[in-house]
Amino acid sequence: MTRTRWLDERERAAWRGFLEASHRVERALEQQLKEDAGLSHPQYEVLVRLADAPGRELRMTELARLLITSKSGLTYQIGQLEKRGHVRRRSCPTDVRGVFAQLTDQGYEALRQAAPGHVDAVRTALIDVLEPDELDVLARALGRVGHRLR
Amino acid sequence: MTRTRWLDERERAAWRGFLEASHRVERALEQQLKEDAGLSHPQYEVLVRLADAPGRELRMTELARLLITSKSGLTYQIGQLEKRGHVRRRSCPTDVRGVFAQLTDQGYEALRQAAPGHVDAVRTALIDVLEPDELDVLARALGRVGHRLR
């Protein structure tokens, strides 16, 4: 066990900046989505992932993995979205245990209506605040960060 | 109302990278802290902010602002930390409504013990994954992002 390598000025700035940015961006998006579309950010992400998937459906476990959430948490959110008719559950033909979460037409429509406001918010909060070169560095660096934590 | 400016490839990569990184890093830190120190990340941050403050104490509202959390949420967490003896409440002399949250010696000690493991985790998850120049860009860019959302 070696002595702790504390963060120097630059590292501390990067860490604090990352923390504050992620909290504030999350907060801003949450508020915008709830206000304009009646959706939480996790719920919106569910719709996005399903819309991008073949057949607009994904297995629960796979979806949970994509959303970086717990299985039980996803069960709850899918339940909520099912109540609203945005999502439907379909049992997997090849695996009795398996369950597909499938985006309904109504869910797709909800996503279509929510998307523009959300993208605007993402731009306002993050993207349009960055210079083009910063954008690339962010994508590469944070992509690596996310990748190494899988 | 102009037509929506959707995200192009680079922007999408930056956005997704940011989202995934923040979720995974948060998750990794939460787990490490809970496991090694019995503290949640929010709780750890409370201790840090108090330790850095003059007199090791801060007003509730000010602390909530620093932590980017709700006042009610802070009330809860301070209650938890008070139970453990890490924090004590002190009423403000110049404002009857005011309450100082003050770090106890025991709380300081808990922070001292938790800090090395936490810093290690921050390095592993984020800092040591970045190149020096990426570190600077991150600090500057995300610092701006956080600042504009205040």
Add this chain to the structure above:
DNA sequence: ACCGGTTCGTTCGAATTTGAACAACGCGCT
């Protein structure tokens, strides 16, 4: 066909978070 070890999704209880409502107080202006 049959174990042993995984994997699947849900359920359950506990912990946490939030916003609204609230009571009490400070502050500036008349």
Add this chain to the structure above:
DNA sequence: AGCGCGTTGTTCAAATTCGAACGAACCGGT
């Protein structure tokens, strides 16, 4: 001094999150 408005911290109910436990089902090797 008194009024009006903003602030302070807490309480409350509701929503959300997580991990552990669970029953059920899959899968590979025998």
